[in-house]
Amino acid sequence: MPLRPSLSRLPPSLPRLVALVLLALLLLHRPAAAHEGHDHGAAPEPVSTALPRAEAHSDLFEIVAILQPGGALTVTLDRYADNSPLDGSVTLTLDGQEVAAERLGIGLFVARHPLLERPGRLDVVFTVTAGEDMDLLTATLDVPAPAAASGTMVEALALLQSNIVQIGIGLGLLVLGLLLGRASVRRPLPPMVEEAPAIRPVEALPSGKRRAAALLLIALTAAAPAGAQQALVTGEVPRRLQDGAIFVPKPSQRLLGVRTLLTENGEASAALRMIGTLVPDPNASGRVQASQNGRLEPGDAGFPTLGQRVERGQVLAYVTPTYSAAERGSLIQNAAELDAQITILEARVRRLTTLRGTVAEREIVDAQAELAGARQRRTAIQPALSGREPLVAPVTGIVSTVRGAVGQLVDSATTVVEIVDPSRLWVEALAFDRAALERITGANATLPDGRVLDLVFMGRGLTVRQQAVPVNFRVDNPPPDAPIGISVLVTLRTARAVQGVVLPADAVVRSAEGPPVVFEHATAERFIPRQVRVQPLDGTRVVVTAGLEAGQRVVVQGAALIAQVR
Amino acid sequence: MPTKRSLIAAALLVLPSLAMAHGPSRGPNGGQMQDIGSYHGELLAQDGRLTFFLFDANDRPLSASGATATAIVLAGGRQQTLTFAPRPDGAALVASGEFRAEPSLRVVVQLVPAAGQPRIQARYAPIEATR
Numbered sequence: 001m002p003l004r005p006s007l008s009r010l011p012p013s014l015p016r017l018v019a020l021v022l023l024a025l026l027l028l029h030r031p032a033a034a035h036e037g038h039d040h041g042a043a044p045e046p047v048s049t050a051l052p053r054a055e056a057h058s059d060l061f062e063i064v065a066i067l068q069p070g071g072a073l074t075v076t077l078d079r080y081a082d083n084s085p086l087d088g089s090v091t092l093t094l095d096g097q098e099v100a101a102e103r104l105g106i107g108l109f110v111a112r113h114p115l116l117e118r119p120g121r122l123d124v125v126f127t128v129t130a131g132e133d134m135d136l137l138t139a140t141l142d143v144p145a146p147a148a149a150s151g152t153m154v155e156a157l158a159l160l161q162s163n164i165v166q167i168g169i170g171l172g173l174l175v176l177g178l179l180l181g182r183a184s185v186r187r188p189l190p191p192m193v194e195e196a197p198a199i200r201p202v203e204a205l206p207s208g209k210r211r212a213a214a215l216l217l218i219a220l221t222a223a224a225p226a227g228a229q230q231a232l233v234t235g236e237v238p239r240r241l242q243d244g245a246i247f248v249p250k251p252s253q254r255l256l257g258v259r260t261l262l263t264e265n266g267e268a269s270a271a272l273r274m275i276g277t278l279v280p281d282p283n284a285s286g287r288v289q290a291s292q293n294g295r296l297e298p299g300d301a302g303f304p305t306l307g308q309r310v311e312r313g314q315v316l317a318y319v320t321p322t323y324s325a326a327e328r329g330s331l332i333q334n335a336a337e338l339d340a341q342i343t344i345l346e347a348r349v350r351r352l353t354t355l356r357g358t359v360a361e362r363e364i365v366d367a368q369a370e371l372a373g374a375r376q377r378r379t380a381i382q383p384a385l386s387g388r389e390p391l392v393a394p395v396t397g398i399v400s401t402v403r404g405a406v407g408q409l410v411d412s413a414t415t416v417v418e419i420v421d422p423s424r425l426w427v428e429a430l431a432f433d434r435a436a437l438e439r440i441t442g443a444n445a446t447l448p449d450g451r452v453l454d455l456v457f458m459g460r461g462l463t464v465r466q467q468a469v470p471v472n473f474r475v476d477n478p479p480p481d482a483p484i485g486i487s488v489l490v491t492l493r494t495a496r497a498v499q500g501v502v503l504p505a506d507a508v509v510r511s512a513e514g515p516p517v518v519f520e521h522a523t524a525e526r527f528i529p530r531q532v533r534v535q536p537l538d539g540t541r542v543v544v545t546a547g548l549e550a551g552q553r554v555v556v557q558g559a560a561l562i563a564q565v566r
Numbered sequence: 567m568p569t570k571r572s573l574i575a576a577a578l579l580v581l582p583s584l585a586m587a588h589g590p591s592r593g594p595n596g597g598q599m600q601d602i603g604s605y606h607g608e609l610l611a612q613d614g615r616l617t618f619f620l621f622d623a624n625d626r627p628l629s630a631s632g633a634t635a636t637a638i639v640l641a642g643g644r645q646q647t648l649t650f651a652p653r654p655d656g657a658a659l660v661a662s663g664e665f666r667a668e669p670s671l672r673v674v675v676q677l678v679p680a681a682g683q684p685r686i687q688a689r690y691a692p693i694e695a696t697r
Binding site for chain 1: 672673691
């Protein structure tokens with residue numbers, strides 16, 4: 001019983017009375033806090049309707065002990081700094097008696113001892129061994145008085161509140177039955193014999209109901225521990241408390257994978273964000289276009305398909321020219337004329353060569369040149385007449401688009417196939433802050449799916465486009481499935497330095513009220529939203545310039561899940 | 567009397583917050599200072615010897631006579647329980663055992679300040695790691 005030294009001199013009965021009053025005050029105080037929104041400053045108040053629990057931490061370990069309704073003490077052991085479960089062993093010292101906790105899983109133990117069922121304050125010393133590290137941790141557990149012979153005091157109160165109508169009806173019926181029974185006994189015997197059987201059913205009915213009400217009470221009190229037994233370890237739900245903090249029981253933290261980080265002040269270079277587009281490297285991409293109107297025909301290896309790898313110079317398709325009747329007519333006429341000319345020239349060359357020595361050598365050479373020219377003209381006209389134009393891959397890469405089908409008529413300058421080398425991609429972005437471009441120290445791009453690509457600054461245009469300067473970056477090691485043409489968020493690191501706490505971007509969530517918040521892991525199961533001012537650092541990290549101090553534990557994983565707790 | 571009683575009640579209700587309000591610090595005797603119940607306690611650890619000084623909430627020294635205490639000592643991977651005895655001058659409690667004063671030393675002092683009072687406890691890491 002908690003007493004101050006001054007009271008030890010008082011008569012023994014008075015301190016006991018005071019202690020009883022205080023105990024009652026302490027016990028009654030907790031449900032009151034839940035319904036009226038009491039708060040005692042920054043001190044972590046025990047969460048009402050939660051199971052009795054104790055927590056302790058050192059620089060290395062964080063331990064939470066939850067007293068289950070059955071009298072079993074569930075102990076969770078986590079690393080203090082990052083909240084990850086820690087394997088090891090835990091021994092409890094209760095009133096000088098050592099109790100080894102049974103290991104249930106990584107960082108989860110359970111201990112049973114008769115002292116855990118005795119109501120009152122219980123000092124617990126945890127001896128924690130995890131690998132090389134050992135530590136002693138202390139905590140005080142308030143074992144609640146067994147209210148209504150079952151469950152905890154708080155549970156019984158909650159039960160009373162939730163079932164007040166049923167219990168009220170039961171009690172009312174009980175009282176009614178008692179009154180009726182008493183009234184019937186006290187009454188002198190009725191003069192008429194016929195009335196006696198009339199009374200008996202009336203009496204019997206309430207007594208039956210009375211029994212039913214009593215049974216109901218017993219059933220209700222018995223049901224409380226049964227319901228709580230199912231709630232072993234994971235029965236409690238996370239919830240937002242009156243003071244804005246969020247209570248997340250340790251088992252729920254395990255489920256949500258909540259991880260924290262001890263904040264450190266650091267220096268980071270300021271960053272600038274802009275929107276860019278993923279484009280192919282102009283030197284490693286190309287288009288395949290027909291130079292004349294014609295009909296598409298498949299290449300030697302078939303018509304190109306999406307995702308197909310093609311080599312430079314590979315024939316992807318042919319275009320068979322289509323001509324009007326007049327065009328075809330003039331072409332055929334030209335060919336016929338050339339053919340006739342070639343025949344004449346051939347005959348002339350033969351004749352002159354047989355007369356070699358008598359005719360001038362110059363004449364022979366001229367005739368041969370004339371024949372060669374005519375043949376060349378004939379060869380040149382041949383593809384237009386009957387041949388087809390091969391469409392050749394200009395670069396090595398992957399077929400990225402195919403516009404066209406076999407047999408389709410295409411106009412000249414139609415892009416039939418686009419080829420992209422996925423290992424060589426660029427990002428084209430528009431920078432509105434021209435001054436910042438002078439001091440670029442690095443850049444990266446965030447894809448819509450969250451992946452981050454490193455960028456290398458290539459150059460900037462001088463002509464302003466949409467009031468902004470176009471900037472080109474080369475993507476370092478692009479992923480093979482990078483979606484070309486997609487918008488990316490480009491983060492430029494500049495030489496300007498900012499002071500603050502560097503956190504992963506996931507740690508910062510947008511609160512319902514608007515400003516960005518991070519969740520401070522204030523005590524083992526309590527998370528406090530802290531409003532912060534953040535600046536982007538790169539795709540994955542931010543720097544908190546205000547709102548956080550060094551040495552606080554901040555949730556870096558699972559913050560979005562904690563933010564959803566209502 | 568009612569005022570005293572309510573004062574005590576108030577003290578008890580804010581006690582948990584007080585416990586969280588102070589961090590460890592160095593005491594006047596060179597040991598580590600911790601809150602223990604509503605008191606402050608200073609633990610000085612030397613090789614094989616623990617000395618415990620008791621102070622009130624305003625850091626005024628209190629006599630240790632009449633107080634009984636035990637220490638759970640974790641040193642070198644071994645846990646032992648030592649019993650404190652009052653020092654002859656009554657100003658402190660001393661306990662001796664087999665341990666070395668290393669940074670990994672952890673001590674939990676469980677103290678009954680006076681007969682009939684509830685037991686209170688505090689955890690000490692009395693030797694600071696040299697950085």
